[in-house]
Amino acid sequence: MAALSEEQSLIRDQAKSWVSEKAPVRKFREMRDARIGQAYAPEAFSAMVDMGWTGILVPEAYGGSDLGYLTFGLILEELGRQLTASPLLASGLVGTSAILLGGNEEQKQAWLPNLVDGSAILTLAVDEGPRHAPEKTALAASASGDGFVLDGSKVGVLEGMAATAFVVAARTSGEPGSDQGISLFLVPADAKGVTRSARVTADSRGYADVTFAKVEIGSDALLGSLDEGFELLDTLLDRGRAGLAAEMLGIAGGAFAMTLDYLKTRKQFGRVIGSFQALGHRAADMYSGMELARSCVEAALAAIDADAGNVAELCSLAKCKMGDHLHLVSNELIQMHGGIGMTDEYDAGFYLKRARAMETIYGNQAFHRERYARLLGY
């Protein structure tokens, strides 16, 4: 754990106790079994709003507390530990960061207070194919009169069914594959021509496929500058990646805690299975991997707060190391539980399914290794 300020420790402790009392993994199971459309409990998200979590990144002038990404990460980690479902990451971090990074004064005034009070849920619509590749954006935005017309579709939009609006990455010039000619737009979910359908995924969380058919938007919907949106998008994605990594830290922590507990209680051959060195050494590897991954995640979040020069590098490092670690831990979770880990009645499967989703979102390990190599120049 980073050397936390007193305030950060308080917020973390608050999150920890709220999550374990009000939103433990049992609640996630209830939600999944009820097949709720937006895939989270609305009352849980309201409670998060009440606790000020949606305002953590927002300057005080717009109703937030401006506590920064490292603090936000502490909360996400606790949510990850119990797989608490909510749009806090998709909207409170990614959507909010989009406005903070790209919004002009009017847009900030219009969006930030609503994001803080939870009345707006703004999420990023970026990928169009099975693999994360933001420069392959093809969804067309053509100038028309005073504004633009959007045509195309997005897949796997985080919390896309709950969103009240989308930040849409669109192509305003150039060809898919080029990082030139991309622009970001703010599009209300109820705009004419927007249709969405729930994407039912193994992790039982909220995703939507969204189609934009001749959607007309005004020039004030442009976020950041025309054609030059890739840098903004990449910066925004990095913040999302760091946030994902923080949540993954919690998921891995929860999965490891379950595993360790089982190693200490399950008996075979007359002794607890944790006394077998073949398992003990793997547990030691997981523990070590966790410490190393944690350092990367916290460094990425702190670098964003400090506006450091190596944010991109650190975010890829964090997403990749955390992804590798979570991959391992989620597999060992099942393996070390034996048959019981395979049953739906047991929670282990939830962690495994969530792990792969988190690894995939905003670039898997291979994506970030490649990006890291390019950033280092070889």
Added chain:
Amino acid sequence: MRTTQGIREHRERVMTATATRTDQGSDIEAFRADVRSWLADNFPSALQGVPPAMEGASEGKHAADMERWRERLAERGWGAPHWPQVYGGAGLDHAHVRVLAQEMGRAGAINPIPMLAGMGVTMVGPTILEYGTEEQKQRHLPGIASGKVRWCLGLSEPNAGSDLASLGTVAEDRGDHFVVNGQKIWTSGADISQWCGALVRTDKSVAKHKGISFLMLPMDQSGVRTRPIRLISGASPFCETFFDDARAEKDDLLGELNDGWNVIKRLLQHERASQTSAAGPGGRQKPEGLHDIAKRYVGVDTSGRLDDPDLRARLTQHLMDAAAHKLTAERIAAEARGNPEVSAAASIMKNSATGISQARSELMLEIMGQQGLGWEGDVFAADELSTVREWLWGKAISIYGGSAEVQKNIISKNILGLPETTQKG
């Protein structure tokens, strides 16, 4: 439940509380300036990046400079800067030690004293500081802190490696001294050391951990004989050590009689803590980045990528591992603030450091291809030859100081609380 308003109010309180902490920073900066100007006056520039000759300070073309540099450092207590001044250190806290290291790094200055003192600065000294009597501290520490007295450690025996407690070297009580008989092995630097910290059996009638003591004895006596062992890397840095009625004074028993196991546990923690740098064997970081070296040997494709995608992927993974290690070392230091040298994380960091360092050597060898196989001769550049030697030498780091497997035992048992993972022998 706390609202945004609550968070904000709380923050104001915290900010006022932290405002008082900043004057500490100015003291550090003054110290930095002091170090910088002292280095400019005292560090012989010919020694930039030059480590001391392993055989001792007296050899090589830098010998005179090295001896002068050692003396200057020792005068300021900067050979072992965190030790108290009365014992030859400078009494610096961790933050100041770090500044000193940073500034020396900037100037290309290597502190030769920890190397000249063998196991003295990193292991024996800190243990004497904790367990020694006042008289022992005064007798032994200044020699170590000045780099004038080299120490070796006689722990391992032919039949006592990882299972160190089964050692058989015995020390017999003869009133004012002990007589020591037995054989040690893998004793690093035994042939060039003046003193030895040895683990000996002083009571055979009790359980194996309970009858062990830690003795300090001079190497220059007729009862001690050493025989160098040649390693796969060609070097002979360690020896077999034979004790044949060797003598150790009663005053040189460190800690209580038969309490040597606790003394050595502590000493080994210091050893692990000193081995957590991923810089590579000998702690030297090549100035040129690994990916630049790779580009030089392998070449790049039309889009500027290393012209071997498989190597590139593994190289990237390695560099990420190294970055994660470095960030973790920084995090541990920030969290511990006080004394980060000995912590529960030492086992994690030792394994991580050795894994990274060994992977780096393997990658270097692979990158260099035919040039990474040289043993001697002028078809190979000096750094190619040293790559091969370091690769071979580096295999040792996951064996000594508690092997990689033993570290995992420690983590699973002591940190994770899993039951004993080893069968009792």
